[in-house]
Structure formats: C-alpha cells, structure tokens
Amino acid sequence: MTINEIQDQIIADFSQFDDWMDKYALLIDLGNSLEPLDEKFKIPQNIIEGCQSRVWLNASMADGKVIYEGESDAVLVKGIVSLLIQVLSGHTPEEIVDTELYFIDSIGLKEHLSPTRSNGLLAMVKQMKMYALVYKIKGE
Amino acid sequence: MTPLEIQHIRTDFPILTEKIYNKPLIYFDNAATTQKPKAVLDRIVYGYEHLNGNIHRGVHFLSQKATEAHEEARKFVASYINAASSDEIIFTRGTTEAINLVAFSYGEYACSEGDEIVISVMEHHSNIVPWQMLCERKGMKLRIIPINEKGELNPDVFRSLINTRTKLVAITHVSNVLGTINPVKEIIKAAHAGHVPILIDGAQAIPHIKVDMQDLDADFYVFSGHKVYAPTGIGVLYGKREWLEKIPPYQGGGEMIQTVTFEKTTYNELPFKFEAGTPDYIGSTALAEALKYMEKIGIERIAAYEKELTEYATKRLMEITGMRIIGTSDRKSAVISFLVGDIHPYDIGMLLDKLGIAVRTGHHCAQPLIDSLGIPGTVRASFSFYNTKEEVDTFIEALKRVVGMLG
Numbered sequence: 001m002t003i004n005e006i007q008d009q010i011i012a013d014f015s016q017f018d019d020w021m022d023k024y025a026l027l028i029d030l031g032n033s034l035e036p037l038d039e040k041f042k043i044p045q046n047i048i049e050g051c052q053s054r055v056w057l058n059a060s061m062a063d064g065k066v067i068y069e070g071e072s073d074a075v076l077v078k079g080i081v082s083l084l085i086q087v088l089s090g091h092t093p094e095e096i097v098d099t100e101l102y103f104i105d106s107i108g109l110k111e112h113l114s115p116t117r118s119n120g121l122l123a124m125v126k127q128m129k130m131y132a133l134v135y136k137i138k139g140e
Numbered sequence: 141m142t143p144l145e146i147q148h149i150r151t152d153f154p155i156l157t158e159k160i161y162n163k164p165l166i167y168f169d170n171a172a173t174t175q176k177p178k179a180v181l182d183r184i185v186y187g188y189e190h191l192n193g194n195i196h197r198g199v200h201f202l203s204q205k206a207t208e209a210h211e212e213a214r215k216f217v218a219s220y221i222n223a224a225s226s227d228e229i230i231f232t233r234g235t236t237e238a239i240n241l242v243a244f245s246y247g248e249y250a251c252s253e254g255d256e257i258v259i260s261v262m263e264h265h266s267n268i269v270p271w272q273m274l275c276e277r278k279g280m281k282l283r284i285i286p287i288n289e290k291g292e293l294n295p296d297v298f299r300s301l302i303n304t305r306t307k308l309v310a311i312t313h314v315s316n317v318l319g320t321i322n323p324v325k326e327i328i329k330a331a332h333a334g335h336v337p338i339l340i341d342g343a344q345a346i347p348h349i350k351v352d353m354q355d356l357d358a359d360f361y362v363f364s365g366h367k368v369y370a371p372t373g374i375g376v377l378y379g380k381r382e383w384l385e386k387i388p389p390y391q392g393g394g395e396m397i398q399t400v401t402f403e404k405t406t407y408n409e410l411p412f413k414f415e416a417g418t419p420d421y422i423g424s425t426a427l428a429e430a431l432k433y434m435e436k437i438g439i440e441r442i443a444a445y446e447k448e449l450t451e452y453a454t455k456r457l458m459e460i461t462g463m464r465i466i467g468t469s470d471r472k473s474a475v476i477s478f479l480v481g482d483i484h485p486y487d488i489g490m491l492l493d494k495l496g497i498a499v500r501t502g503h504h505c506a507q508p509l510i511d512s513l514g515i516p517g518t519v520r521a522s523f524s525f526y527n528t529k530e531e532v533d534t535f536i537e538a539l540k541r542v543v544g545m546l547g
Contacts, residue, residue, distance in 0.1 A: 020161065020494045025545055028487075052517070053486045073516055074484035075546060076491075112490075119486060138252045 002039035003095055004136070006087050007103035014107035023108065024076070037071035048127060053077050057124055059131035064139075065090050066132055071139055077119050080104070086113030088128055093139060096132035101125065141437075141445040141525065147436070150526050152177040163496030166531045171316050171344060171475050171522030172500055173366045176430070180370060187422040195421045196395060196412070210421040214411065215427035220431045221361065222352040223378055225411040230384070231424050234375035235343040236266040238362035239310070241377055241414065242339055243270035245387040246308060246360075253279035255307045258336075260285040260293055260322075261512050262315045265505040267341045271310060283310075286512075291467035292320035295326055302334035309338040312397065313345035317504045317518065318467025319475030320448075321349070328357055343367055347524070348446060348473050350439045357382055365423060370430035374423030379415070384410050391416040442525045446474040448521050449532065456536045460543060466518050477504075477518035480539075483546045485517045491542040492519075497535055501538040 001009070019024045040056040053074035060067050068089040072078040087103065088096050104110055104115040112120050141149075150156050152317060153175045167175060186294075187209070193202030195210050211226070218226040227510055232238040252259075257271045261284050268282075275282055283301045285293050302309075309331045314321050314334045324507060326341050331338040337359035346363040360383070365374040389396055389407055393416035398406040407413045434442065453476055457463050464483035479485065489501030502517040503510040520534065 021491075021541075021545070024491060024494065028545060053484060074486040076487045 003087055003091055003099050004112050007101070007106075010083060010087070010103045011106045020108075027079035027109070028075055029079075030082040031072075031075035031077070031087070034082040034085075036121065038068050041069060042071075048120040048122070048123045052119045055081060055120035055124045057081075057127055059135075061126070061135055064092055066093055066096055066135055068128060068131075072120070076112070077121060080109060080121055081124065084125065084128065088132075093132040093136035097129060097136055103125065141441055142156040143528070146445075146526065146528055152179070152433075153526055154178060154181070156526060160498075161494060168521040168523060168527065168531075168535065169498045169500050170347070170524040170527075171520065173372070174347060174369045174372065174487075174524055175526070176369055177433050179433050180426050180430045181260075183426045185423055187425055191425075192422070193305075194418055196379065200347065206421050209425045210419065213424040216428040216431065217376055217424075217429055217436065220435070221376075221378060222354050224354070225381060228353075228378055228381055228384065230377040230379065230411050230414040231419050232362075232365040232375045233373055233416075234366070234378050235341060235362050236270075236364075236375075237339060238360075238375055238377035239266055239339070239341065239492055240270045241381070241390040242308075242360050242362075242387075243274045245390050245414075246337075246383070247274040247278065249387040250278060251278050251307050254305060255280045256283050256303070256305045257281075258283045258298070258301050258306055258309045258311075260298075260311050261287055262291070262293070262318060262320065262506065262509050263310070263312055264316055264341065265341070265507065266343075267310055267312060275413070280307075281305075283510075285322075287318075287509075290469045291315065291320045292469045293322055293327070295323065295330060297326060299330050299334075302331065302336055304335065306336045308334055310341070312341040312343075313351070314342075314348065314473045314475075315467065315506075315509075316475065317477050317506045317509055317520065318343045318469065319472040319477070320467055320469040321345070321471040323471075324358070325356055331356070344473060344475070348443055349433075350443075353378055365427040365430065368427075368430055369433060370427040371423050374420050374427050376427075381410065384414070389413050389416070391392045393417045395419070437525065445525050446523055449527060449529065450474045450476060452529055453521065453523070453532045453535075456532060457539075459536070460540060462543075462547075466513065466515065474519060474523040475523070477520045479515060479518055480543050481547060483543065485519045487546050488519045488539070488542055492535075492538055493543065495538040495542070497538055 037056050042056050046056045055072045056071045057073045063137050070081045072081050191205050193206045195207040214229045215447050217228045218229045285298045315322050317439045328338050339360035340358045342361050342363040347368045359380050361378040366372040396408050396416040398408050462478045466477040486503035500520045
C-alpha cells in the first residue's frame with residue numbers, strides 16, 4: 001500500500017465512530033498493541049522530550065526503506081506514534097519526504113500535534129521526516 | 141456557604157456557563173488561573189471607557205482620574221495584606237516578574253561570590269530559575285530544603301541550612317503541586333533569627349488564605365492577580381520599606397526617575413522607583429476590584445468552603461482503585477495532585493478534557509519536585525469557591541470512566 005492508501009484506510013477506520021470517546025478507545029487500543037521499543041534504543045539521542053510526555057524514536061534502513069520504531073510513556077501518544085509508524089515505516093526516503101500527513105487532521109487528532117500540547121509528537125513528526133531526508137541525501 | 145449562595149456566586153462568573161465539547165464546563169484548574177467575576181470584567185471596560193489617560197504625568201482630567209484610581213488600588217492592596225504603607229506595594233506583571241525584580245535588585249545590593257540562597261524542593265520554576273540566574277551571575281550557591289513523605293518542609297533541616305553566607309531565603313507559602321500550606325510564620329522567624337531576609341511566594345496562598353504582612357513579618361511577599369480573580373499581567377511585590385529603599389531599581393525608563401541628565405539620573409521615590417514605564421493602571425484597579433469581591437464574600441468563609449470541598453473530593457477520589465494522592469499534609473490548600481495506578485497523567489487529562497473537565501497534568505512547572513518524587517507528573521484538580529460538590533461528583537464519575545478505558 002502507498003502512504004496515502006494507508007492514510008485513507010486509517011481515516012475510514014476512525015470515521016465509523018461519532019463519539020469522541022470511541023475514537024479515543026481505538027487510539028488506546030492502538031497504543032496498547034504497539035510493539036514495545038527495544039530497551040537498547042531507549043537512549044538519550046532517541047528521546048524527544050515533551051513537557052507533558054516523552055517519545056522515543058528510532059530509525060534504520062533496510063532494503064532501501066526506512067524502518068521506524070517508537071514508544072511513549074503516555075498511551076494516547078503511543079497510539080498516535082503507532083499510527084505514524086503504520087503510515088511512514090517501510091517506505092522509501094523519497095516517499096516519506098514528499099508525504100503530506102493529512103490523516104491526523106482528518107481523524108480529528110490534530111490537537112495532539114499542536115505545539116501547545118507539548119507532548120513531543122510534533123517534534124516526532126519533524127524528526128521522522130528529518131531521518132528520511134538524511135537517508136535520501138545519503139543515498140543520492 | 142450554602143449551595144444556594146454558591147449558585148448565586150456562580151452567576152457572577154460569565155465563563156462558568158460555557159459548554160466545552162457540548163458538555164457543561166467543569167473548571168478544576170484554578171491553581172493555574174482563576175475565572176473572572178463580572179465586577180472585575182466591568183471594571184476593566186469602565187476603565188477604558190471612562191478613565192483612560194496615562195498616569196502620573198498628565199495635567200488633564202483623565203490622566204488625573206486614572207492616576208487617582210491606580211493609587212487608590214495600591215492603597216487597597218496595601219490594606220488588604222496589611223502592609224505598613226502603600227509605598228511598600230509595587231505593581232509588577234505577576235509573581236514571576238516580582239521574584240525576578242528581587243533576584244536582580246537585592247542580588248546587586250547584597251550578594252557576592254560564595255554567598256548562598258536557600259529555597260525548597262517544592263518551589264515553582266519561577267522561584268528557582270531567577271535565583272539560579274543570580275547564582276550564576278555572582279558565583280553563588282543554591283541550598284535546597286527537602287520535604288518529608290507527606291510533602292512538608294522540615295523546619296529543623298531548614299535551620300541547619302542557614303549560615304553566615306546565606307543572603308536570602310525564598311519559599312512558597314502554598315505548594316502548587318502538593319497543596320501543602322507551609323508554616324511560613326515559623327520559617328520567617330527562623331530566617332530572621334539567623335539575620336537573613338526572606339521572600340515568600342504567595343501566588344497560591346492569596347486566593348485561599350488571609351495574609352497579613354504585619355503578622356507574617358516577611359521581607360518580601362509576591363503574588364499574581366490572575367490567580368486571585370483579577371486579570372493577567374498584573375501582580376504585586378510587597379517589600380519592607382527598608383529593603384525597597386536600599387536596593388537599586390530593576391528597570392530604567394520613564395516614571396521611575398526624579399531628574400535625568402546625560403551625566404546622571406536620580407531615581408524617584410517609592411513605589412515609583414520600581415515601576416519603570418507606563419504601568420498597567422487598568423489592571424491594578426481590576427486587581428483591587430477582585431480583592432474587594434473576595435472580601436465581600438469573606439476570605440474565612442471562602443477558606444472554610446474550599447476546605448470542605450477539597451476534603452469531599454479527596455474522600456471521593458479514594459473510592460478509585462489504584463488512587464495515589466501526592467501531597468498528604470494535614471495543612472493543605474484547595475489542590476489535589478494524584479496518580480491512578482501506572483496510568484500516565486497526560487492520558488487522564490486528555491480524556492477528562494473531552495468530557496468537559498479542565499484539570500492540569502504534567503510537572504506543573506515544578507520539575508525538581510516531580511523528579512524528587514520519582515513520578516512522571518501528576519493530574520491536578522484545584523478548586524475555587526465557585527466549584528460545587530455536584531461538579532466533584534461528575535468529575536469522579538468521569539474519572540472512573542476514563543480510568544476504566546485506560547486501565
């Protein structure tokens with residue numbers, strides 16, 4: 001699936017719920033089922049420090065594709081981390097760099113990415129793109 | 141206070157009828173900022189509609205009237221906290237600016253390399269960072285008073301930290317995280333016994349406790365307007381006259397001068413020496429209005445009702461499995477910090493928000509305290525006299541639902 005196909009799938013999954021609490025229940029499920037990040041990756045340079053919660057992000061390359069792994073200490077944040085990994089991980093650096101992440105807005109979770117929430121998510125999205133950009137330049 | 145009276149009081153606060161995500165607002169973030177009664181809002185509008193002219197230097201009618209209102213406000217604040225004179229009341233932007241003022245001006249006057257400042261582990265960043273900056277500037281040391289497991293300061297440890305190098309003690313009156321009401325009178329006495337002046341951060345105390353400068357005998361006492369039903373951007377530094385006369389001005393500019401030549405400037409007398417530039421003369425009058433509003437209800441009655449509400453909320457919170465209240469001093473203000481099991485505070489706060497309930501989560505600008513407790517932060521519910529037991533009940537039901545989802 002392309003990045004946008006995955007985004008559209010997530011939008012469809014979330015659109016079946018009208019109630020906010022149901023959307024959040026789904027996000028909590030996603031957070032709880034996210035593979036825990038290997039302790040060896042929980043190192044200072046992988047931490048994205050937010051005021052409210054912290055996020056760990058690790059990136060690596062395999063077969064020309066960027067593999068992201070991540071975790072957070074807050075489950076709602078972990079849910080969004082899971083979504084971001086679902087969308088971006090396993091694609092080429094070029095695809096990731098050129099992607100516009102519209103699903104967050106569409107499913108109504110934009111507020112989690114607001115700089116005022118200071119949960120580390122906005123910095124994580126930037127960091128994911130940054131890794132892809134670095135891999136892209138390295139590959140050229 | 142009777143439920144009927146509370147209902148009546150609630151009608152004074154327009155924002156309390158707001159709906160958040162279609163649910164009635166339950167505002168339990170009063171330790172961060174309080175909502176404003178109509179009387180205060182009206183006073184702001186009245187000021188700009190009828191009394192707006194730049195103060196202290198105008199010969200015209202509006203300037204005179206605005207000056208009178210600003211100075212009347214100063215007198216009222218002085219009488220409210222029982223200062224010896226209104227010259228001892230300096231209007232600032234808030235607690236933070238007031239502490240920075242003392243850290244700079246007192247620091248310049250009294251401090252040099254090797255000296256020490258004593259603070260406590262439960263301070264808000266605004267009562268840590270200005271002292272750290274002073275310490276860095278002058279090559280000084282910060283000494284920290286620890287707390288016990290209930291979240292209380294130990295006066296004996298405090299006494300042991302005072303020595304001949306101690307230049308100032310800066311302690312919060314009430315902890316914004318733990319709710320602990322510190323025995324400041326005793327601490328002030330102990331500091332004075334060691335010939336050390338003391339600053340009290342009253343930001344969390346003024347909305348809940350009657351403070352009396354003659355009784356407390358603090359050298360400096362600071363607080364913010366917005367935490368006491370007044371607008372943001374106005375606050376107070378109370379300083380004993382002897383100190384305010386000795387220490388140099390903080391900022392230079394208009395208003396704070398007597399004469400200016402390019403060779404030398406002489407400074408204005410108190411309190412103007414510390415109010416460079418056009419002060420917030422509308423904010424000052426609105427602050428006085430807010431304090432009058434509280435006085436009308438009665439601070440003792442406010443304190444009694446808030447205590448009752450806090451005890452009720454504490455009791456109900458304990459119904460929840462895994463509940464852990466952070467800060468269990470017997471002398472507590474209307475603040476409850478808590479954690480449930482190993483659920484992250486952010487998750488609880490976000491979901492409560494969706495149910496129309498405003499609480500605060502995180503480290504509450506007291507990171508050293510949170511770190512010393514070995515927790516990621518807390519959820520904090522903080523109350524005002526306009527909150528009700530019914531709101532507490534709704535909050536508890538919502539919290540149970542949220543914990544059920546997250547647990």
